[in-house]
Amino acid sequence: MESVLEKLNRFKLRNTEIRREILTLFLETEYALSHQYIEKKLSTKFDRVTLYRTLKSFEENGLIHRIANDTDTIEYALCKDDCHEQNHKHNDNHAHFRCEKCLKTYCLEHVGIPDLHIPNGFKAQEFQLLVSGVCAKCNQV
Amino acid sequence: MESVLEKLNRFKLRNTEIRREILTLFLETEYALSHQYIEKKLSTKFDRVTLYRTLKSFEENGLIHRIANDTDTIEYALCKDDCHEQNHKHNDNHAHFRCEKCLKTYCLEHVGIPDLHIPNGFKAQEFQLLVSGVCAKCNQV
DNA sequence: CTGTGTGCAAACACTTTGCAGGTGT
DNA sequence: ACACCTGCAAAGTGTTTGCACACAG
Secondary structure, X not given: OOOHHHHXXXXXXXXXXXXXXXXXXXXXXXXXXXXHHHHHHOOOOOOHHHHHHHHHHHHHOOOEEEEOEOOOOOEEEEOOOOOEEEOOEEEOOEEEEEEOOOOOEEEEEEEEOOOOOOOOOOEEEEEEEEEEEEOHXXXXX | OOOHHHHHHHOOOOOOHHHHHHHHHHXXXXXXXXHHHHHHHXXXXXXXXXXHHHHHHHHHOOOEEEEOEOOOOOEEEEOOOOOEEEOOEEEOOOEEEEEOOOOOXXXXXXXXXXXXXXXXXXXXXXXXXXXXEEOHHHHHO
């Protein structure tokens, strides 16, 4: 498993405290993270503006990417190794699951996105499949 | 084709000017609409707050629904007749295409969402498939 | 040493709420 | 007549920008 420092280095990001902490949080967490969630987790340790800029630089350097949802908050997830970059767009070739109870978005690593028949003329570059419902944990209760 | 007035009536929404105009706009437009887009189209004719409330009531009454994307703006589309309501969630069983050039989101009516094998424990209620790339119109140029 | 990252303050943009008056049914 | 809708004002929340200083490489 690649370490936090190796990962920062590979993506040409300077090794600073906030970056180490945010990246660690991403590596430890099994669901997608929003700005607000990260802010709460790191308590008031860092300035909110710095967090905005950190997420932006992570995204621009291809370390994380946004996951589509139908709410008004953006959620980010770490790019996996199979996340091929094409003109700054990402192909996460698996589905995501959003639980309506706990509001967390999980990667369904083993649910691939099937081949689709896109109409003539359209050039498809990226596919995102979002499933919503109730997750395994919330379903037990 | 159901008229604007019939549609408002069927969804138990009062027949007011702003509602007629917004609904007409949805019916005329082949792509999904954001708050901002609607506001520009109707110029300064209505208060922004009223627009927020109108979209909210349209959504709550099942006339429109949100389409997932990975930007920070919410986009709405008219619910089709095959958009079955289940606990206030919608099943639009076709994909959407977001063009990275013109930034419009189209319904791909004939691209259905295939059956998926969701992991045990997860209860899937809604599926959204978002394809992005370049649309047929922008591709011509 | 140099260029980048951070924190603070302020500006800016977006969304919600309360209330008074108007309108649809 | 009544409930609901609209517009205005204001509050609340989220995001961006400018600048001075600190720090990584």
